[in-house]
Amino acid sequence: MTSHRSDLGRDLARIAVFAALIVVLGTVTVPLPGGVPLTAQTLGVMLAGMVLGPRLAPMAVLLVLVLAAIGLPVLAGGRGGLGVFVGPTAGYLIGWIAGAIVIGVIARGGRITWWRTALGAVVGGILVVYLFGIPVQALVLGVELAPTALSSLVFLPGDLLKAAAATVLTLALLRAYPPAFGRRPALGAPARAV
Amino acid sequence: MRSDTRTRHIALDGVSVERDGRTVLREVNLGLDAARIAVVGANGSGKSTFARLLNGLVAPTAGRVSVHGLDVQKEIREVRRRVGFVFTDPQAQILMPTPAEDLALSIRGVSRAETERRVREALAAHGLQDHADVPASALSGGRKQMLALASVLITAPAVIVADEPTTLLDLRNARRIGDLLLTQNAQVVIVTHDLELAARCDEAVLFADGRVIAIDEPAGVIAHYRRSCV
Amino acid sequence: MRSDTRTRHIALDGVSVERDGRTVLREVNLGLDAARIAVVGANGSGKSTFARLLNGLVAPTAGRVSVHGLDVQKEIREVRRRVGFVFTDPQAQILMPTPAEDLALSIRGVSRAETERRVREALAAHGLQDHADVPASALSGGRKQMLALASVLITAPAVIVADEPTTLLDLRNARRIGDLLLTQNAQVVIVTHDLELAARCDEAVLFADGRVIAIDEPAGVIAHYRRSCV
Amino acid sequence: MIQLHRPGTSVLHRLPAGIKLAALAVIAIVLSAFAHDAVCIAVSLCGVGLLFLVAGLPLRVLGTEVWRLRWLVLVLGLALWIFVSPQIAWINTGRVVALILLASLLTITTRMSELLAVLWTMLQPLRRWIDTEAAAMTVSLAISMIPVVSGFAGDIADAQRARGTRLGVRAVVPLMVRTLRHADDVGDALAARGLV
Ligand SMILES: Nc1ncnc2c1ncn2[C@@H]1O[C@H](COP(=O)(O)OP(=O)(O)OP(=O)(O)O)[C@@H](O)[C@H]1O
Ligand SMILES: Nc1ncnc2c1ncn2[C@@H]1O[C@H](COP(=O)(O)OP(=O)(O)OP(=O)(O)O)[C@@H](O)[C@H]1O
Ligand SMILES: O=C(O)CCCC[C@@H]1SC[C@@H]2NC(=O)N[C@@H]21
Ligand SMILES: [Mg+2]
Ligand SMILES: [Mg+2]
Numbered sequence: 001m002t003s004h005r006s007d008l009g010r011d012l013a014r015i016a017v018f019a020a021l022i023v024v025l026g027t028v029t030v031p032l033p034g035g036v037p038l039t040a041q042t043l044g045v046m047l048a049g050m051v052l053g054p055r056l057a058p059m060a061v062l063l064v065l066v067l068a069a070i071g072l073p074v075l076a077g078g079r080g081g082l083g084v085f086v087g088p089t090a091g092y093l094i095g096w097i098a099g100a101i102v103i104g105v106i107a108r109g110g111r112i113t114w115w116r117t118a119l120g121a122v123v124g125g126i127l128v129v130y131l132f133g134i135p136v137q138a139l140v141l142g143v144e145l146a147p148t149a150l151s152s153l154v155f156l157p158g159d160l161l162k163a164a165a166a167t168v169l170t171l172a173l174l175r176a177y178p179p180a181f182g183r184r185p186a187l188g189a190p191a192r193a194v
Numbered sequence: 195m196r197s198d199t200r201t202r203h204i205a206l207d208g209v210s211v212e213r214d215g216r217t218v219l220r221e222v223n224l225g226l227d228a229a230r231i232a233v234v235g236a237n238g239s240g241k242s243t244f245a246r247l248l249n250g251l252v253a254p255t256a257g258r259v260s261v262h263g264l265d266v267q268k269e270i271r272e273v274r275r276r277v278g279f280v281f282t283d284p285q286a287q288i289l290m291p292t293p294a295e296d297l298a299l300s301i302r303g304v305s306r307a308e309t310e311r312r313v314r315e316a317l318a319a320h321g322l323q324d325h326a327d328v329p330a331s332a333l334s335g336g337r338k339q340m341l342a343l344a345s346v347l348i349t350a351p352a353v354i355v356a357d358e359p360t361t362l363l364d365l366r367n368a369r370r371i372g373d374l375l376l377t378q379n380a381q382v383v384i385v386t387h388d389l390e391l392a393a394r395c396d397e398a399v400l401f402a403d404g405r406v407i408a409i410d411e412p413a414g415v416i417a418h419y420r421r422s423c424v
Numbered sequence: 425m426r427s428d429t430r431t432r433h434i435a436l437d438g439v440s441v442e443r444d445g446r447t448v449l450r451e452v453n454l455g456l457d458a459a460r461i462a463v464v465g466a467n468g469s470g471k472s473t474f475a476r477l478l479n480g481l482v483a484p485t486a487g488r489v490s491v492h493g494l495d496v497q498k499e500i501r502e503v504r505r506r507v508g509f510v511f512t513d514p515q516a517q518i519l520m521p522t523p524a525e526d527l528a529l530s531i532r533g534v535s536r537a538e539t540e541r542r543v544r545e546a547l548a549a550h551g552l553q554d555h556a557d558v559p560a561s562a563l564s565g566g567r568k569q570m571l572a573l574a575s576v577l578i579t580a581p582a583v584i585v586a587d588e589p590t591t592l593l594d595l596r597n598a599r600r601i602g603d604l605l606l607t608q609n610a611q612v613v614i615v616t617h618d619l620e621l622a623a624r625c626d627e628a629v630l631f632a633d634g635r636v637i638a639i640d641e642p643a644g645v646i647a648h649y650r651r652s653c654v
Numbered sequence: 655m656i657q658l659h660r661p662g663t664s665v666l667h668r669l670p671a672g673i674k675l676a677a678l679a680v681i682a683i684v685l686s687a688f689a690h691d692a693v694c695i696a697v698s699l700c701g702v703g704l705l706f707l708v709a710g711l712p713l714r715v716l717g718t719e720v721w722r723l724r725w726l727v728l729v730l731g732l733a734l735w736i737f738v739s740p741q742i743a744w745i746n747t748g749r750v751v752a753l754i755l756l757a758s759l760l761t762i763t764t765r766m767s768e769l770l771a772v773l774w775t776m777l778q779p780l781r782r783w784i785d786t787e788a789a790a791m792t793v794s795l796a797i798s799m800i801p802v803v804s805g806f807a808g809d810i811a812d813a814q815r816a817r818g819t820r821l822g823v824r825a826v827v828p829l830m831v832r833t834l835r836h837a838d839d840v841g842d843a844l845a846a847r848g849l850v
Contacts, residue, residue: 009850010841017837020799070769071658071761081658081761083754142746165823176291177331177831236594237566279816286809289828336467364466365653423595509846516839521798561801
């Protein structure tokens, strides 16, 4: 019913607002010694994958990284700038993009169910992110892979909690606002910002 | 009766509010005893800030706010329990996925069965019984505002503060929400640009530029406001 | 003159709109020639859907919509160029970080210097010259609505469709926005619950339950609407 | 939204962004590939410090940037010191710090719009696949949406306080609902303004 062109508009808008949402979630953060913060932004990345799916989610994440690269303090704890991309967390950031795709593929591969969502969050939101993050961290810091991987275990409890949260939140969103997962725009009264 | 005339008193003593270095309210002194109070004034005159003071959503930079004998700063938990707040945008106030869950959120300290019972009762009282378990986001504008109001009324507040609760509603819905607010057994403070609604209150307060410039029976205050807007 | 009387015609021929299996508009036939048209009716009666049809934001399930001789479905790009749309929520319409950038977004196909010049001119015309480069999100509600309107007017549209453009504004701001809309050299369609504003148009259309039930000079239509709401 | 860029008139501020980016890339490669002795690292660190002075920035700025890296330096340095050797600790930690400071300096001395311009230039060869105009608009759109979404988050925090409840992480659900509805409105506005 809606034309192809206006689907493009909606897609752009969703990418932009989800990027903004990931940024806003970055204000919730626990700085950890070691330079890699524990951040709610990964929860945002997981949710992006679940809600936007494998095509749009990586673009929302990429957009956050572009904003960071051009010098906006959009990452956890108000960090940003090019320093981030030569620092120890650069790999995790790239991993977010790949992770968002994987989450989208797994979680949106069929009807949304709790196990598919949880699987997507763990595989895409944790495994894939670590897969990119840990080697780059090792490389940048000049530390062996094994100890680096071991030290990253501190994030595992938090990340598992976030994966659980992402699952619960996705299922709640499905009840609260089914059009979130649909292709067609939602109708009715406009969402007002007062 | 929850809110009897002895304590039905809202007082601001020398209250100033600053936000981002701007003075939003300037040394406001005010005592309100009427049952139904309208707050009117231009955009940015400080109405919402005043409303938010009453349940501690905004803290005064100077001065003291008390509601029914409670100091809003010092007894904030008790104040939040007694003062219900209705936001302009019901979508900002509805926190749970469905109407039933959202109403249940307002009820604390009773058994699950009792919560369930009260929720069903409130849904029925507000014409929402057929929408208990649909996504709240899919309700029409009028029903959303009803739900937002219901989630406040279900806590039986002694004071209800409503910030432009009838905007975006049609004549009929606006009147329904207005009727409901004005017939509550509670002290009601309604911030509104809807002058018909303001006229139905017992007293009206006119804000301009962070000050109270008139406080009287509504007809006079509304006339004053209309004159100041030409 | 952009919109001359020969072509100043909005026509709906047997238009129905269905959404999610519900019929939102039912076989509406309508021809509008007046310069300033008010659209009134209850919440959910189909007013916004009608407004959105006019620049193709909603597509009819059946029937045909034409605006100034253009078929809205077939010539959508040209229609979008000629029909400006003002949303209720200015925040949704302001797409760029600052007012200057947002206005510049509406201008295409001219040099950078010329764009700059037109933007400054439009900012000044709407009292926003001192806010050109501040974050748009920090503007007051009235200024946001002004900016949203300016971003439409700057394209010199032949038709302006406004969906409740004065909600949330105070008397003075509502009147300013209303004055501005009503004095445009364009055909203007205003969806509104503000019956004072509706009364100032040349013609009014009353929607009820997805149908047009009255179309006439405003006073009569408004009286009809009021009666239907008791 | 606040930017990390600090306006100025130094040589570093005036140098074209593309050249600065290329230089950063080259230095990064050189540092990683060749800086394997303690002296090299010392020289690099001094060089970066000197560049901060050349940029005409107050020492406080360098101080803040270094302070940001305190945990990194402490933990990495200490771990390598204990488990490997003091020399490796100095070299590895020094290298990371020098690189990060250099990249931060680029951010501090370069306007956002210049960096964006470089980005679009770099994307030119890909324009068959990437609609750079739409991409540019999406970047601006996201920047304007950040305060809007954070306003939504504020509203939801207010609603929780007013209702005397704390939803914790569950508050993300109403936040997403509002944000996504807003996205649909913005999508409509993009269409209505003839932008897509
Ligand atoms: N996208 C949509 N999907 C499903 N139903 C919709 C959609 N948009 C509108 N509707 C329904 O269509 C009907 C007409 O909606 P519309 O927004 O046109 O009414 P309105 O007259 O503008 O009401 P209001 O005064 O509240 O703005 C309503 O019942 C609404 O719930
Ligand atoms: N969080 C805030 N930070 C900074 N300034 C604020 C904030 N909230 C309100 N203000 C400013 O305080 C002034 C009073 O705002 P307030 O919202 O109380 O006005 P109002 O009378 O409710 O207006 P309206 O009719 O538009 O709702 C305005 O100038 C507004 O810009
Ligand atoms: O802000 C940054 O610079 C990126 C932070 C990366 C943090 C990683 S992502 C996986 C792991 N889980 C966390 O909470 N933090 C780390
Ligand atoms: Mg207000
Ligand atoms: Mg409408």
